[in-house]
C-alpha cells in the first residue's frame with residue numbers, strides 16, 4: 001500500500017508546493033497554468049493578497065464560535081449577498097452538496113408550511129450534478145454514482161435536458177420544485193437556453209412550484225455576472241452557491257426569498273461549521289474583489305477574447321476539437337477523440353484543465369486572468385492539439401486513440 005487515503009480518486013501524480021495568481025508551482029519549480037482552478041474554486045488565482053490578508057487577520061482573532069452566537073462577518077456577508085441578488089435570506093454551510101441539500105430542504109419545507117407536506121417531489125434534469133450526499137446524488141440521478149449505496153432517496157423526477165414537454169408531464173400534485181444548473185458544469189458545460197429557463201419560471205409560477213438554481217459552479221463571476229441567473233432574465237426562488245464563494249476556503253450558501261424560506265424557522269436546519277468566522281472573512285474579501293467597479297466587465301472582456309481564440313484553434317484543429325462551448329470563463333472544449341487524452345496532452349504542455357461529461361475538457365481560468373496569460377494558454381492548447389494530431393498521424397487508421405506523444 002502506497003497511500004492510506006481511501007482510494008476514491010484517480011489522482012494525477014503531480015503535487016504543488018505553492019501558487020501565484022494563475023500559476024501552480026511544483027516542488028521542482030515546474031510551473032503550470034492553472035485552468036482547472038481546483039474545479040472552479042480558485043477564481044481569484046492562488047495566494048491573492050487580499051484573501052491571504054482576510055484569512056490571516058481573522059485567524060488571529062477567532063476561528064470558530066458555532067451558531068450559538070452572533071457572527072458579525074456572517075451577518076455582513078449575508079446582507080451583501082442579498083443586496084447583490086434576489087435573495088432576502090442566506091444560510092451558510094461548508095460545501096456545494098450541503099448548499100444543494102439545504103436548498104432541497106427549504107423547497108420542501110415551504111410547501112409543508114403552506115399546508116401541503118405532500119408536495120415534496122423535485123424535477124431535475126439528465127446530466128445534472130448537485131453533489132455527493134445521498135439526496136443530492138438522487139437529484140443528480142447519475143447511475144454510476146448511485147450504484148451500491150442502497151435505496152435512492154425518494155422524491156426526484158428526472159427529465160431529459162431541455163425537454164419542456166417532459167417537465168410539464170412530470171408536474172403532479174406532489175411536485176414542490178424544479179431544480180436546474182443554468183449551465184451544466186460536470187455534465188459537459190451545457191448552457192441551458194435562457195428561453196428554457198424563462199419557460200420553467202412560467203411553469204413554476206403557474207403551478208405554485210419553487211424554482212431552484214444550482215449556481216455552485218456558475219456563481220461568483222464565473223459566467224460574467226455575480227450569478228449566472230442575472231443575465232438570463234429569470235430569477236429563482238432559491239439558489240445554491242459554493243465553490244468560488246470562498247476562493248479556496250470551504251464554504252457553501254443557500255440563498256432564498258423570504259417567501260420561499262417561510263418554513264425555515266428556528267431549529268429547522270443547522271450546521272456546526274457553517275458560517276464560521278474564517279469562511280465569512282474570506283468570502284467577504286471575495287465579494288470585495290468580485291463586486292469592485294469594473295471587475296466583472298474585465299471578466300466578460302477576457303471571456304470573449306479567450307473564446308474567440310479558442311474558436312480559432314477549433315478551426316485550425318478540426319480533427320481534435322469538435323466544439324467550443326460555455327458562458328463567460330466557464331468554457332469547455334468538446335474533443336473529437338478521447339477527452340482524457342487531450343487533458344493529458346494539455347498537462348504535458350503544463351496547462352491544467354478539468355474533465356467533464358459529454359467528452360468535454362473544461363477550461364476554467366481564474367477570473368483575474370490577463371491577456372498575456374490567455375496568449376500563453378492559447379499557444380499551449382495549440383501545441384496540445386498538435387500533439388494529438390501527431391499521435392493520430394503515427395497511429396494506424398483504425399486505432400486513432402488521440403493519445404499524446
Ligand SMILES: *Cc1c(COP(=O)(O)O)cnc(C)c1O
Pocket residue numbers: 095096097098100129130131132181185186214215216217218242243
Ligand atoms: C461542485 C458542484 C456541486 C457539489 O459541490 P461540493 O462542494 O463538491 O459538494 C454541486 N453542484 C454543482 C453544480 C457543482 O458544480
